[in-house]
Amino acid sequence: EQESEDDIHSSRSSLDRQSHHRANTTMHVCWYRNTSVSMTDHSVAVENQLSGYLLRKFKNSNGWQKLWVVFTNFCLFFYKTHQDDYPLASLPLLGYAVSSPVEADGIQKDFVFKLQFKSHVYFFRAESKYTFER
Known part of the structure; x- marks a missing residue:
């Protein structure tokens, strides 16, 4: 039985998603950012999750994008809606x-927080x- 072109493409897409996800494992991020996580913190992080809508500020603009955000295992995953299967x-x-x-950030909105790692800055x-x- 031969695989159809669609089967090959969907398998390849699935593999691409899996390999991309593996690059963001906790161990990989710890190594890359030269940090560590205690076993206790890791256990707690794996077992807990928080989700809801947040607005992400566009760089160099006043616009905000509404995204469904899932926080789990030391990572934020962004979805267009809560119904999406893939981030x-x-x-x-x-x-x-x-x-x-x-004040220098120039954001005049309520309920805003800033995430920063070196020169990477995000506002939500x-x-x-x-x-x-x-």
């Missing part, structure tokens, strides 16, 4: 600092105080 992107958080924006905004405090 649009992921952001491993090991080494990132969480803070409030400063929650839609409510409750979501922001989670």
